[in-house]
Amino acid sequence: MSAMRRLGPLIANLAMTALALMFLYPFYWLIVSSFRSQEAMLVNPLRLMPESFDLAAYTSIRLVGGVPIEVYSFNSMLITVLATVLAVATTALGAYALYRRPHLPGFKFVQFGFLLTMMYPAMLLVIPVYLVMFRIGLLGTYAGLVMFLALQPILFLMFSQFFRSIPRDLMDSAKMDGASEWQVLTRVVLPIAQPVVNTVFLIGFLLNWKQWLPILVVAASPDRYTLPVALLAMNTEYGINFQSTMALAALTTAPIVVLFLLTQRRVIGGFVAGAVKG
């Protein structure tokens, strides 16, 4: 009986560890494969260590589709950072205004419109967005991409959730002391909002980094592509070079894996906060 008692938890932990390793295995396989040739893969698909740390695949992706890899990396960084900054600023202010006075004329309309946008099949929204971009002359521009990517539902929900957690008294008493709405925001709310702003920025960064379809559609030429879009273009052309694809996939994934490992507690907490019912 007591042996059973000790054995039970051990088995449970072993099973869970096995499952966790299975979840992580594709990442490991990705890294190892980027150093192995297709021929070596054929001989032994499951080898845990590459035969050698052959960087051939990484040098082969200097140019992808005729565009230097630096351009894709630069686009990824630029578009992700700018879109996230814009998203944090607009959704924070928007969510705050909607939270302060949800019943002002027009406010319900914006909130409802935003919820509708969330439900429209995103990949099909991208098609009409192409038309809109064309009409307002932003097709193929960084500005158009950044503005479209700044509309992120989960970020809005995270801010809404946070504002609702602030005691109303705090703001009302500031208001009573004659503070303007702007002062309430900058002197009462913003000082306590720093951690939330950081978390939202982090999650916005992770989500924008993986965007691909809006960029593929709105970018007029490959020199506006980001890393995931370049990767997809590589995947679509057949007769693909397996090793180079893996190298580019590794480059696209690595920054996110590192960032997530450094901030996982905050990221997981933030995602959940955006998904709490309310």
Add this chain to the structure above:
Amino acid sequence: MLTANSANAGALQPGPVMAWMLLIWQHRVLYLMLLPFAALTLTFGLWPIALSILVSFTENQTALSDAATYVGLENFQAVIADPEFRHSLSLTLLYTALSVVLNLSLALALALALSGPTLKRGATFYKLALFMPVVTPEVATFIVWKWMLNQDFGAVNAALSSLGLPAFAGTTKADSAFIALVIVELWHHVGFYTVVFLTNLQLLDASLDEAARMDGAGRARRIWSIWIPQLRPAIAINSLYALISFLKTFTAVIVITKGGPNFATNFVSYYAYTKFDLAQYGKATAMATILFVIVLALTLLVHLYSERKDYR
């Protein structure tokens, strides 16, 4: 205030328009704060949706021109009469139903296991492993899965055969391609639903559980009658997210199967996308609109259901 005004109707009385404008002027700071967000929502949300719905009523050739020819419900009739669309719709619904049930039950089981004392020591590592696929770029990880499912040198079949199990046909056969997508998307999403359940489990009312334990209720009994009922809001929100995301499944299809083999994974969003690629804009947007209405209806249903449960 308004009633006081209407009492002396002859006096100078702010009309409803004036009252609105006054209200807006009083709260001009809040309006300014909302403005950028509202502008983005309108320009890149509502306008494209309206445009897309409008295009679904136009003829393909003229759809994108300024002088579009409106054809009423013709595109919708054509789409509904298309046997491949009906096939695609039923595939999408089957895929969604299967994925929602699998994701939510696995997530609930994992969350219950992780919330107990047994797995406490490794909990951070387990959560990290489950959540990693949620944040990493799908294009990259789905390409990895595509190659892992490769018949010649993929890791999946190599692992199966080393365990003495039969080979998995992966993306080469209709049924197995469908199942492969279910599994890959389960890997991609389940961590999210798990941490939502886990967080809600940690917020449960411990005294109820304690009382049930005193009454001699076993763990299984307590999970069923004490924990699950309290998790209803979390189940509702997870079902909502899962429904919306699986009905719209697209990236996995375009990266791994391209709708094949033999249309076995030709889900509605992918089918609409291929129609768009063929410049059949009217049909493509008609399909998008149908899918949108289904998402909207199901969302509303889950919402009403969860509201009623809360009211109890």
